[in-house]
Amino acid sequence: MTEFDMPAGLLAEGRQGDNSPPMSVGDLASAVKRTVEDRFGRIRVRGEISGWKRHSSGHCYFTLKDDSACIDAVIWRGQAAGLAFRPEDGAEVIATAKITTYPARSKYQLVVERMELAGEGALMALLERRRRALAAEGLFDPARKRALPFLPRVIGVVTSPTGAVIRDILHRLEDRCPTRVIVWPVPVQGEGAAAKIAAAIRGFADYETRPDLLIVARGGGSIEDLWAFNEEEVVRAAAQSPIPLISAVGHETDTTLIDHASDLRAPTPTAAAEIAVPVRAELLALLDELSARKRRCLTKRASDARERLALTACRWPGAETLLGTRRQRLDEVGERLPRGLSARAHKAAALMNLTAARLRPDLLAQKLARAGDQLVSAAKMLPLVHPDRPLGRGFVRVTAAADGRTLTHAADARAAGRLLLRFGDGELPASVDGSAESAPPPAPKAKVERGRPRPYVPPQPNLFD
Template structure:
């Protein structure tokens, strides 16, 4: 069957004159779609579950909202992301308010979220339970991590609002129980940015040069939305990582937040936290008084019992005179025997001394004579060796003046002119510088090699 000419496709596009539907470019069509969608859906609210949530380095957030049948891409610009009252995460059911737009680069449409809330209290509780399980799986809530609180903290750090009744209740209770130094780190306890401020305060106390001995993170009661800042992950991690023991006092007794699980101790109220932080000073004084009274009573009883035992023992002792009398008698006997014993001992010693005195005196004299004889012989030998005439026997000559003074230099000999030459067997007179004189030979006795002189005590020794 043949088609009409105007519907039959050809090789070239057929543009008829006066055609009111000209061909659009891709950009023109994308722009038209963008204007149409943004005009028709300028303000929408969408309920769905967050999936694939990702925070870009620029601060923008990208994710998908989905239900059981469909999904839509979503984006939160940085300015809007900072104003969210909670931290989005996968699995949270939310209601997003914003506007639809298209992304021409990929022919996709998306919702630009300007505000986002959790979809009812059930969704909030579901998110809370999911976060609790995830943090518990990391061990942040283990009881083994809990530390004992200091018994008497000298400095307490408090993280709370500076304008609420909480700080006044804490200070008033501390003043009543035991006045203590307190450092307040003021923070907002709900609303935008509260979680980050609370976490920074907990970490800030740990970086102080004078660290508190104890921390109290406190807030008054409120709804789950009001207390949500204390369920945020960054607050819980800051509490778990705190090197300072921490008491959580958020809300009233029935309120429970995740920081309660990470803290070292949970207090039902801020006032109770102050009571748990310090003891009662009056009770301490009373206990000290009681302990002092008991110690005094115990000391008195012990002294009394010791006195009773002493008296009982003393009654069983014999008379002192009966104990001492035998020893006194023995001492008297020793006193009488001692002079006689000393006299006898002295008599025996005197007899022994008289017996050996004669032999001892002769032996000592002979020994002394032998020592002196040996010393004299040694001195005589030394004198022979040192005698000035000894070298003359070997051919040496000693030159002296006519008066007998020894001349030791040629100058002295020339000055004397007439000298005497002393040989081993005699002396010869001589004249200096060739002046001849009749030599006169003088015989003298030999002074060397004389026979040894007898010892001083030789005769006595014989």
């Protein structure tokens, strides 16, 4: 019977012949870690990326899997920054890594030092997946594309400062239409190229001298050489650019994702320069042609107008024909005018003589006497029709205290509220609710003749005013 077959006791005790003292968990985990690292060292693993996640620290965590198994992997921040492509789920890659264990969780994992796409087929599959995803977001929608300016004053170029591309663009612009060009130098392939290209496209939007048009250009190359222009951040920067953008990446047969996001794709960088500006000589020739056409049109229009005027003038009657009758009428009226004035003056003089014979002073005196009698009669009637005459016989005139209106209806008195009662010998204030304000001093009493108050007689107006 071995020691493993012996029944367990309550306390762990060393036994005779026991040469394997117990190990701590940490010692065992360290031993396993050393064994795995010594056994495998640096290896290359092929698999599909799943669960790709970039931590805020810059480290990236993911899983490599195939049809039968999966293994966790990590790539530290320094190595992640040096990747030639942006990893994403579904990409098939070959990772150069060291296998190690993670004692805190009793698991093993790959520490990736280098990662590449597993052949051109995997690269094209990744490109197609990315294209479909970005197209689903609407970044390639033709309705988003804008018209290019006809004659841009400033053109921004994002490309490598060295090489034939920038020289070709500048040379073609100089030949066609000299324009101010601002070059934003960037690497067009390799590590960090995509981030710098995207930063240049976004930077031109905030540049002090903002271009009217952008050209993103690169010469031809393999799909690996052009891969920076397939990166998501470059495509998004091109789609979101507030400045119209021409993509001129590679040769005519090369296609990158930035071509779909740009406002216009040029087959070559030289073609982009040709698209960007018209030919200055052709513009000048067109201006000369338009100027000549304008002069010809004005000359012909003036000539046609003169011809129409001449034809119309031939049909007009002469001045004597138009004015002869009116001149004759004027002569006749001129001859009749003195006779008419003389006859009118004689008629007026006769009428005046006839009227003067009937104007006598005694007639005027009789009319004045009759008018005086009528005036005296009217003055005698005036006291009889005065509104205050009935007040001497016990009547009262009710007026509104506010504006002095004479009130003839109870409804008007209730609406006025405060009243003024006029008697034959004075006035008293009153109100509709029965209360009355203190009365003003009574007016002087009228002189009484034969027991009756003397009727009010207003002063007689001046008859000659």
